[in-house]
Each structure stands twice: as C-alpha cells, then as structure tokens.
Amino acid sequence: MTKKLILASSSPRRQELLQQVNIPFSLRKQGFDESQITTRDPVEKVEQLAIRKGRSVPFEHPDEVILSADTVVSFQGKIFEKPGNQAEAAEMMRVLSGEVHEVYTGVMIRSQEDEVVIVERTAVEFWPLTEEEINWYVSTDEPYDKAGAYGIQSLGAMFVKQITGDYYNVVGLSISRVTRELRRFSVYPEKG
Numbered sequence: 001m002t003k004k005l006i007l008a009s010s011s012p013r014r015q016e017l018l019q020q021v022n023i024p025f026s027l028r029k030q031g032f033d034e035s036q037i038t039t040r041d042p043v044e045k046v047e048q049l050a051i052r053k054g055r056s057v058p059f060e061h062p063d064e065v066i067l068s069a070d071t072v073v074s075f076q077g078k079i080f081e082k083p084g085n086q087a088e089a090a091e092m093m094r095v096l097s098g099e100v101h102e103v104y105t106g107v108m109i110r111s112q113e114d115e116v117v118i119v120e121r122t123a124v125e126f127w128p129l130t131e132e133e134i135n136w137y138v139s140t141d142e143p144y145d146k147a148g149a150y151g152i153q154s155l156g157a158m159f160v161k162q163i164t165g166d167y168y169n170v171v172g173l174s175i176s177r178v179t180r181e182l183r184r185f186s187v188y189p190e191k192g
C-alpha cells in the first residue's frame, strides 16, 4: 500500500525538490529549537537535528511517512548555519572565499514501523571573492535563510567554481538518494 509523505520542513527548496520529482506530500511544521544541539561535528549535528526535527512531528495516521532534514556548511572545523545578520553573512563569505568547504545534509525518514537517517556530503569550491562582491551579495535578501550564507541555486551560483558530489544536497535535499529511500517506505513519485 502506498504511504503518505509528510514533510516536516519549512524550507521552500525541499518542497520544490519533492515537487520536481512528482512526489506528493503534505506539510507539517516541525517545532524543534535548533540551538539545543551543540556538537561541533557536522555529521553528528545534521543527524541529530534531522532526528529531533522528525521526532517533534507526531503521526496522525498509521500510513504516514515523515521526512525531516538539516543542512550545514562546514569549513576548517567550524560549522556555519544561517547567518543572524549582515555582518555575520559577510564574515562567512570572506572565510569561504577562494576555499573548498563541505555541505552536509542529514535526512530522517520514519514510519511507525521503521526509520532511517542518511547524511550526504558535497564539497564546494568558491572563487576568490572581492569585498565589493560580498557587500553587494549581503545587501540582497538571499543569504539569510541559508546555511553558509549563500544559495547555490540562485545568485550564489556566481561564486561557485566547482562542486564534488550531489548538487541537490547543497540545495537542501539529496533528491535522488531520498527518492530511493522513500521507495523502501512505500512512497513513490506520481506519473507525470
């Protein structure tokens, strides 16, 4: 029997990626306070956050499958989440300029019978950025709801020299991997 996917994420990118591959879903808001997870290890961090976000959402029917996720940027032992203000966003861009950083997304998929947690890693290299570019970028709305203060899918594309790994993982959900896992939970793409 096909199960119903519940997306426990307010990220517009995750919603768009599921829509892109025709997987129907309903939204259910997750209510976990992210500041409670203090580990400095990026893999542990995204795993724990995906798990806590997922568990903060209750099942309402036995045929539901809940998907939750978390994305962070990691560079030289530091974790960059969403910047709190313009100065923080500019500082993140300065640190990432000309360097290779990692983007980790943790995903939890759970039904009442089973659960799985997956973590994907993508390496992203930035071109060296000028102060002018950084100041211009942080004056747009773009950095503030994104881990590492940039959106590879939007204006931030112009900073990216190359990536190694899944592009969609950087955007917030490794959609091919997730689609495969969801099949095991009896959640399938609809026909076009």
Ligand SMILES: Cc1cn([C@H]2C[C@H](O)[C@@H](COP(=O)(O)OP(=O)(O)OP(=O)(O)O)O2)c(=O)[nH]c1=O
Pocket: 008, 009, 010, 011, 012, 013, 030, 053, 069, 070, 071, 072, 073, 082, 103, 145, 146, 147, 148, 150, 151, 152, 153, 156, 170, 171, 172
């Ligand atoms: C690096 C990068 C991140 N992001 C986004 C994906 C995530 O939405 C966001 C990281 O924040 P998250 O805390 O992972 O997600 P969220 O707060 O948007 O939503 P929720 O907690 O309800 O699931 O950064 C991009 O859109 N593009 C990028 O290039």
